[in-house]
Amino acid sequence: MNYLLSLVTFLPLVGAIIILLIPEERKTVIRWTALVVSSIAFVLSLIILSRFDATDPGLQIEVSVPWVSIGGWLVSYHLGVDGISILLLLLTTFLCPIAILSTWDSIQDRVRDFMSLFLLLQTGMTGVFLAQDLVLFFIFWEFTLVPMYFLIGIWGSAGRRYASFKFFLYTMTGSVFLLLGIVWLGARYGSFSLPELTARGGLSYIEQFWLFIAFAVAFAVKTPLWPLHSWLPDAHVEAPTAGSVILAGVMLKMGTYGLVRFNLTLFPQATLRIAPWMAGLAIVGILYGAAVSYMQKDMKKLVAFSSVSHMGFVVLGMFALNQAGIQGSILQMVNHGLSTGALFLLVGMIYERRHTRDMDQMGGIWRVMPLYGAVTLYVVFSSIGLPALNGFVGEFTILLGTFTSGTLGPWFAGVATLGVVLAAVYLLHMYEKVFLGPVRLLENQRLKDLNFREIISFAPILVLILWIGLYPKPFFDLMSPAVGKVVAALQTSALALH
Amino acid sequence: MSANDFYAISPLGLLLVWAMVLLLVDLFIPDGHKGWTALLAGMGMVASLALTLTQINRPTAAFNGMLLVDGFAAFLNVLFLSSGLAGIGLAYDYLKRMGIERGEYYSLLMFTVGGMMLMAQAGDLIVVFLALELLSIPLYVMAGFARPRLDSEEASLKYFLLGSFASGFVLFGVAMIYGATGHTGLQEIIAVLHAGQSNFPVLFLIGSAMLLVGFGFKVAAVPFHMWTPDVYQGSPSPVSGFMSVGAKAAGFAALLRVFVLIFPSLATDLIPVTWLGAALTMIVGNILAISQSNIKRMLAYSSIAHAGYILMAFVPFGNPKFAPDAVASALFYLATYALTSIGAWAVVIAMEQSEGGKGLDLSDYAGLSRRYPVLSAAMAIFMLSFTGVPPLVGFWGKFYLFRTVIEAGFINLAVIGLITSIISAFYYLRVIYWMYMREGQPTARREGWLNLTVIVSAVVVLVISILPNTLFTLAAQANLIKFF
Numbered sequence: 001m002n003y004l005l006s007l008v009t010f011l012p013l014v015g016a017i018i019i020l021l022i023p024e025e026r027k028t029v030i031r032w033t034a035l036v037v038s039s040i041a042f043v044l045s046l047i048i049l050s051r052f053d054a055t056d057p058g059l060q061i062e063v064s065v066p067w068v069s070i071g072g073w074l075v076s077y078h079l080g081v082d083g084i085s086i087l088l089l090l091l092t093t094f095l096c097p098i099a100i101l102s103t104w105d106s107i108q109d110r111v112r113d114f115m116s117l118f119l120l121l122q123t124g125m126t127g128v129f130l131a132q133d134l135v136l137f138f139i140f141w142e143f144t145l146v147p148m149y150f151l152i153g154i155w156g157s158a159g160r161r162y163a164s165f166k167f168f169l170y171t172m173t174g175s176v177f178l179l180l181g182i183v184w185l186g187a188r189y190g191s192f193s194l195p196e197l198t199a200r201g202g203l204s205y206i207e208q209f210w211l212f213i214a215f216a217v218a219f220a221v222k223t224p225l226w227p228l229h230s231w232l233p234d235a236h237v238e239a240p241t242a243g244s245v246i247l248a249g250v251m252l253k254m255g256t257y258g259l260v261r262f263n264l265t266l267f268p269q270a271t272l273r274i275a276p277w278m279a280g281l282a283i284v285g286i287l288y289g290a291a292v293s294y295m296q297k298d299m300k301k302l303v304a305f306s307s308v309s310h311m312g313f314v315v316l317g318m319f320a321l322n323q324a325g326i327q328g329s330i331l332q333m334v335n336h337g338l339s340t341g342a343l344f345l346l347v348g349m350i351y352e353r354r355h356t357r358d359m360d361q362m363g364g365i366w367r368v369m370p371l372y373g374a375v376t377l378y379v380v381f382s383s384i385g386l387p388a389l390n391g392f393v394g395e396f397t398i399l400l401g402t403f404t405s406g407t408l409g410p411w412f413a414g415v416a417t418l419g420v421v422l423a424a425v426y427l428l429h430m431y432e433k434v435f436l437g438p439v440r441l442l443e444n445q446r447l448k449d450l451n452f453r454e455i456i457s458f459a460p461i462l463v464l465i466l467w468i469g470l471y472p473k474p475f476f477d478l479m480s481p482a483v484g485k486v487v488a489a490l491q492t493s494a495l496a497l498h
Numbered sequence: 499m500s501a502n503d504f505y506a507i508s509p510l511g512l513l514l515v516w517a518m519v520l521l522l523v524d525l526f527i528p529d530g531h532k533g534w535t536a537l538l539a540g541m542g543m544v545a546s547l548a549l550t551l552t553q554i555n556r557p558t559a560a561f562n563g564m565l566l567v568d569g570f571a572a573f574l575n576v577l578f579l580s581s582g583l584a585g586i587g588l589a590y591d592y593l594k595r596m597g598i599e600r601g602e603y604y605s606l607l608m609f610t611v612g613g614m615m616l617m618a619q620a621g622d623l624i625v626v627f628l629a630l631e632l633l634s635i636p637l638y639v640m641a642g643f644a645r646p647r648l649d650s651e652e653a654s655l656k657y658f659l660l661g662s663f664a665s666g667f668v669l670f671g672v673a674m675i676y677g678a679t680g681h682t683g684l685q686e687i688i689a690v691l692h693a694g695q696s697n698f699p700v701l702f703l704i705g706s707a708m709l710l711v712g713f714g715f716k717v718a719a720v721p722f723h724m725w726t727p728d729v730y731q732g733s734p735s736p737v738s739g740f741m742s743v744g745a746k747a748a749g750f751a752a753l754l755r756v757f758v759l760i761f762p763s764l765a766t767d768l769i770p771v772t773w774l775g776a777a778l779t780m781i782v783g784n785i786l787a788i789s790q791s792n793i794k795r796m797l798a799y800s801s802i803a804h805a806g807y808i809l810m811a812f813v814p815f816g817n818p819k820f821a822p823d824a825v826a827s828a829l830f831y832l833a834t835y836a837l838t839s840i841g842a843w844a845v846v847i848a849m850e851q852s853e854g855g856k857g858l859d860l861s862d863y864a865g866l867s868r869r870y871p872v873l874s875a876a877m878a879i880f881m882l883s884f885t886g887v888p889p890l891v892g893f894w895g896k897f898y899l900f901r902t903v904i905e906a907g908f909i910n911l912a913v914i915g916l917i918t919s920i921i922s923a924f925y926y927l928r929v930i931y932w933m934y935m936r937e938g939q940p941t942a943r944r945e946g947w948l949n950l951t952v953i954v955s956a957v958v959v960l961v962i963s964i965l966p967n968t969l970f971t972l973a974a975q976a977n978l979i980k981f982f
Contacts, residue, residue, distance in 0.1 A: 068967045070898050071823045071974060135897075139888035146887060149927075153935045161935050165927065172923055176916040180904075183897070183912075187905045 002063040004051070005079040008044040008093065009126045012037060012119035019116045027111045034115040035100050038122060042093040052086055057481035059132060059195065067136070073186050076193060078133040083482030084330060087475065088129045088250075088257055091337045094460070095249045096122045099242040101457040102345050106241060106352055107155060114155060121147035121246065128254050134182045134192040134262075141218075141258075142175050144251065148243065156238040163238035170231035174221030181214035185266075198265050198489075205497075208270035215263050216278070222255030225278075225315055226285035229308045236304035241348030244300070248307050249341035253333045256314045260326065264318070264486055268493035275319040275407045282319070283415050286312035290422035294429060299350070299357045302430055303343045306383065309419055310336045316416055317398030320408050321490050325401025326483045327476055332394030334475070335468065339383040339391060342461045346376050349454060350434075353447045359430060364439035369449040373435045375458060380431050382465045384424045390468035395420055506560030506567045509549040509575060510615050516542035517608035524601035532599050536590050539604035540583060543611065547579040550615075557979050559621060563685040566621040566979050573829055573976035574618035574751050577836055581743040582611040584840045584951055588736035591945040592847050598644050598734065607740070610636040614748040618755070623672040623682040626752055630668055630716070633748055634661050637741060641733040653732025660725045664715035671708030675760075678702035687760050706761050706768065713756075716749030717805045720778040727786075730798035735850055738794060739843025742801045743836040750808060750832060754825050758815050758978055765816020772813045773911060779806030780918040787925045791860050793846055796925060797839075800884060803922060804835050810915050811899040814906035822977065823905070827898040830973040834883070834891035834962065841955030842880040845873060848942045848952065857941075863929060864938025873942055874933040876956035881926040883959055886919050891959050894966045 015037030022030050052060055059080035067077040081089060100118065107114050124147065127140030145168055153164035186192055188207075189200060203211070221228045236244050264271050289309030296302040314336065317329030349372065350365070351357050366373035378389075385391035399420075403413040439445055450458075468475060520542065524535050550572060557568040585607050593599040613633025620626040638661060642654025676682050678701040679690045715722040730738040761768065783803030790796035811827045814820040849866075851857035867874040883892035896919065903912045932938075962969055 068894070068970060070894070070901060070970055071826060073901065139893070142888045142893075146882060150934060153931065161931060164935075165931070168927060169920065169923060173920050176920060179897075179900070180909075180912065180916060183900050183904050184909075186901060 002061055004044065004048050005061055005063055005081060005130050008041055008048065008089070009079065009123055009130060011041050011044065012096075012122040012126070016116035016119040016123075019112055019119070022112065024110075024112050027108075030111050030115050031100070031104060034119060035097055037119060038093070038096040038100055041122065041126070042097060045090050045093040048081065049086060049090065052081065052478075054083065054478050055481060057485040058082060062132070064132075073190055073192070075135040076133045077136060078193060079127075079130040080132045081130060083479040084260060084486075085129045085257070086478060087330060087334055088253055089126065091253070091334050092122070092125050092129065092250050095245060095337060095341055098341070098345070098457050098461065099245045099249075101453060102245065102348060103240070103242045104453055106348065110154065114151070117147040117150050118242065121151070125246075125250050125254070129257060132194045134185065134194060134197075136192075137194075138175070138179060138182055141178070141254065142172070144254070145171055148247070148251070151243040152235060152239045155240040156243070157240075158238070159234065160238045163234040166231050167235040171221055174218040174228070177214040178218035181211045184211065184214075194262075194266075203267065205269050208267040209273070212263055212267040212270035212274055215267075216259065216274075219255040219258040219263070220281075222258070223252055223311050223315060224255070224308060225281050226288050226308065226312070227281075229285065229289075232308060233301055233304045236307070236344075237298065237300045241344060241351070244304075244344040244348070245341045248303075248344055249337040252307060252311055253337060256311065256318065256329070256333055259315070260318055260330070260486070264321075264326075265489060268490050269497050271319075271321070271490065272407065272494055272497060275321055276412075279316050279319040279402070279408050279412055282312040282315035283412060283419075284312075285309065286316070286416055286419035287422070290419055290426060294422070294426040297359055299347045299359055299430060299434065300344070302426065303340060303347060306343075306423065306426065307336070307340055309423065310340065310383070313395055313398050313416065313419065316408075316412065317401050320398070320401040320405035321487065322401050322405050323480075323483060323487050324397050325405055326486065327479055328394055328397025328399075328401055330479050330483070331468070331472065331475055332398060335382070335390040335394040338461050338464055338468075339379055342379045342458065342465075343383060345457070346372070346379060349450070354443065359433045361441060362434040362444065363437050363441070364435070365444060365447070366435040367439055368444060368447045371449045371455075375450070375462070376435065377431065378462060378465070380427045382469070384427050385420050388466075388469045390465045390472075393469060393472045500560075502558060503560040503565075506553075506558060506565050506619075509546045509553070510612055510619070512549060513542060513546040513608055513615070514612045516545070517605045517612065520608065521602070521605045524605065527601060529599075532594075532601050533590065535601040535604050536586050539608055540586050542608060543579050543582050543586075547576065547583075550575045550579060555975070559685070559979065563683050564622040564625050565619050567619060568979035569976040570751075570755065570825065570829070570978045571615075571619040573833075573972060574747060575615045577747055577833055578611050578614040578618070578744055581740060581747075581836055581840060582607055584844075584955075585736060585740035585744070587947040587951040588739050588840070588844055588847055589734075590947050591943065592734065592736050592850070592948075595943070596644070596734070596852075600643075603640065603643060606636040606640050610640070611744065614744050614751070617748045618751040620752070620755065621684050623675060623684070623756070626756065627665070627669055627672055629748075630665055630712070630752070633745065634665065637737075637745060640737045641729055641741075643737060644734045649732035650734065653729045656725055656732075657729045660715065664712045664722070667708045667715075668712030671705045671712060674701045674705030674708065678705060684756070684759050691760070691763060703764055703767060706757070706764050707771070709756060710753075710768070710771065713749050713753040714775065717746050717753065717809070718802050719775050719805050719809055720782045720802065723779070723782070723802045726802055727795045727798040730801070731792060731794045735794065735843060735847045738798070739840060739847070742797065742839050742843065746801065746805060747832045747836065750828055753812065754815070754828060755978060757812075758821050758825060762816040762818065762821070769813060769816070772809065772815075773908065776806055776809035776813055777911060777914050779803070779809055780915055781806075784918040784921040788921065790925070792858055793860055793863075793929070794858055796860070797842060797846070800922070800925070801839065803918065804831075804884075806918070807831065807896060807899050807915060810908075810911055811902040813908055813911065814902065817906060820902060820906040822974075823898075823902045825978060826973045826976065827895075827902045829976050830898055830969060831895035833969060833973070834895040834959075837955050837959055837962070838880045838883045838892060841876060841952055841959065842884070844948055844951040844955065845877045845880070848873060848945070848948050849940065851941065860928060860932050861938075862940060863932040864936040864940065866933040866938075866940045866942070868937075869940060870942050873952065876952050877933060878930050879956050879959055881929050883963075885923045885926045890963045891966065894963070894970075898970075
């Protein structure tokens with residue numbers, strides 16, 4: 001059954017081509033085609049999950065075919081899934097249909113182009129999480145830029161042109177270092193196969209150090225790790241809602257996934273040495289993102305900066321370099337994808353009704369849209385990390401990992417905890433301004449509450465938020481052996497280092 | 499003239515004889531029916547292409563080593579003939595609608611393609627010089643084809659003056675090398691070097707430097723690039739498009755052939771020069787391209803920048819361990835660059851409203867994606883491929899070049915190349931920005947041959963992007979003939 005991964009990756013591409021053949025005027029047909037295709041992709045990823053053996057730490061359902069030989073260096077078409085990537089694969093295929101559903105009313109112009117670009121993006125993102133060959137990974141990684149560039153640049157809001165440009169150039173600059181590192185590894189090994197490179201090892205500490213930096217720059221831009229985050233507020237704010245959902249929900253995770261997949265496994269010695277620095281940057285990001293969020297008047301900007309803060313937790317947990325930290329980090333990737341994705345959807349819904357995101361223009365929305373207010377409160381609690389919801393599980397595990405970590409320790413955990421408190425401050429501040437109090441403005445008096453389509457698009461996210469919050473064991477079980485393998489390798493090289 | 503000689507020269511001979519006959523035949527074709535001339539020229543090229551294809555994998559030297567038929571020559575000849583065919587496709591409608599349709603265009607095009615083919619096959623420095631002249635002189639005329647338009651005449655004159663100056667350098671360099679070794683044949687020169695009989699190593703070095711100048715001019719390497727923007731802008735667009743591919747590839751053909759075969763011993767002296775040249779070419783080409791608003795000028799600077807990337811892989815030419823990769827990566831890049839460039843110029847020609855005037859500004863591309871979705875999608879593919887966005891061919895080409903450079907140990911140069919690639923994204927994206935993110939009322943020609951050129955280039959670019967292995971294999975097999 002090893003065609004499954006290829007199918008889930010390239011089905012959206014096929015869908016994109018089919019959509020291009022549908023006449024432009026038939027918007028409903030186009031929308032339904034896109035939705036159906038990306039829903040099938042989700043079903044496929046559930047089938048992959050059902051065939052996935054959670055006790056096996058290695059790659060599964062692999063497919064590996066020689067693809068290109070560049071002057072003797074073999075690039076393979078090598079896909080595979082393990083405990084780390086399966087959750088992100090599921091997150092991707094889960095959020096894509098929801099994002100498509102969110103465009104039903106808001107995208108009216110050039111629907112065909114939008115949908116085919118969106119499905120193209122889905123292919124790229126899926127490939128990033130499945131590729132097991134460095135060059136193949138890079139191709140998917142860099143390719144995701146193109147559709148997203150168009151999505152922001154054509155369907156974004158007023159500052160879209162600048163934002164899309166900045167997004168493209170910023171990310172490409174980071175990727176260039178990644179490419180340099182990949183070619184360098186190729187020159188060193190003559191192969192790009194990730195399992196093979198991991199198995200062979202043998203890089204000196206100095207080599208590992210520079211390669212770690214080269215890879216980490218690319219991933220840190222994407223994550224985004226402070227101080228490389230400045231593209232994010234622009235891109236998130238100007239992107240159309242579906243674009244923001246995918247950017248925050250999936251594309252940011254490509255960065256942190258890259259760190260755990262490549263930096264931690266390929267350059268373990270360098271990782272051990274650099275870990276406190278990366279964690280330090282993450283903590284600066286947590287506090288900085290929270291502080292800037294608090295200052296925002298624009299709801300979307302607030303959510304965008306909160307991503308900087310939340311992704312800081314993900315990086316912090318990862319560089320605790322122990323089982324709890326990395327598991328929490330991966331789970332928090334999923335959590336952030338769910339709750340921030342949902343927040344962007346919510347902001348998009350109010351924007352569709354009010355055509356503004358300025359919090360001063362709101363106030364008392366709960367009275368007008370009670371259902372909307374309740375859903376938002378729930379998601380805000382999830383994002384803050386209220387116990388019984390998903391954010392708590394992730395952040396708690398990360399902080400636990402950080403506290404007990406040999407490389408980081410209680411000080412890091414202590415300062416990071418401040419971030420949790422600050423998240424409550426800025427998110428509740430937003431909630432209060434928008435939803436509570438009297439309805440001050442006339443325009444706000446006749447807003448329609450959520451319609452059926454919007455409820456449908458939300459329901460699965462809300463269920464998952466509660467599920468992960470109450471019973472996260474199945475999620476931890478999925479990743480535990482694979483994470484254990486990474487941690488064991490790190491411990492071996494820690495012994496070698498001393 | 500042995501049968502082998504005859505076979506070796508048959509594609510070239512056929513092309514040149516055909517071109518001369520075509521000159522005569524054209525006299526009897528009435529004005530307004532010059533499509534026949536174009537068709538006949540195209541048939542000549544196809545016939546020559548068929549003969550060239552039979553020469554693949556049969557390396558041989560003919561005319562006492564003056565003419566070399568090897569994988570390298572065959573690969574490039576296919577490239578030259580294909581771009582010649584594209585040159586016809588680009589020009590046919592353009593010449594007609596701009597009122598400069600003359601049958602000589604097609605004969606001149608065949609002559610210059612002949613010169614390029616001779617360049618790729620040259621096994622003797624005198625032949626290199628002959629080929630250089632044969633390919634340059636028709637191009638000088640073609641650059642001025644839109645006379646009496648002033649900037650076309652200016653382009654022609656500028657190209658001619660600077661080009662003859664460069665030819666002078668080549669000739670003088672050949673003389674120096676003759677002085678140092680007593681031979682002009684590459685094979686004999688190598689023999690002399692092997693026996694250690696070169697009397698005047700200084701002369702030999704000066705000679706190589708002069709050849710570098712001459713070839714550097716042809717490939718538009720900094721600091722010999724000054725002519726490029728003016729000539730590309732002033733020449734009729736199909737000529738610029740053809741020139742950006744053919745003349746550049748021919749320059750690289752000579753550079754690779756001559757330097758890899760006879761100058762490896764000078765590598766230590768030449769590396770700082772070529773290193774600096776490559777770095778400057780990438781930097782200057784990319785940075786100056788940013789400020790261009792005329793698309794022809796922008797593409798001219800971008801062609802300089804691409805020459806820089808190929809030069810980058812040329813730097814380790816003296817090391818026998820990396821020379822095969824240097825040649826193969828240059829050939830691969832030239833092929834992908836040719837495809838992309840021809841496609842991009844075809845779009846430019848479709849957009850050009852009046853000769854050298856309206857339709858050439860970037861702002862004229864505003865709103866193109868709405869009215870001409872296929873044309874703008876093709877242009878977007880070409881621009882992204884130029885930038886090197888994976889998985890498009892430009893990415894594979896750059897990957898191979900960077901691989902060669904990094905493996906040979908020039909990491910600094912690779913970093914310069916990568917940083918300038920980011921700069922290039924800036925101006926290539928701007929074309930996409932105008933086409934997709936601005937509104938406007940653009941007009942483009944819907945002409946059969948032109949559309950065919952655009953679509954064929956775009957499709958081939960996409961196919962090679964996904965299945966690049968064949969081209970990689972072909973480029974790797976396109977070895978230079980070895981004498982020792």
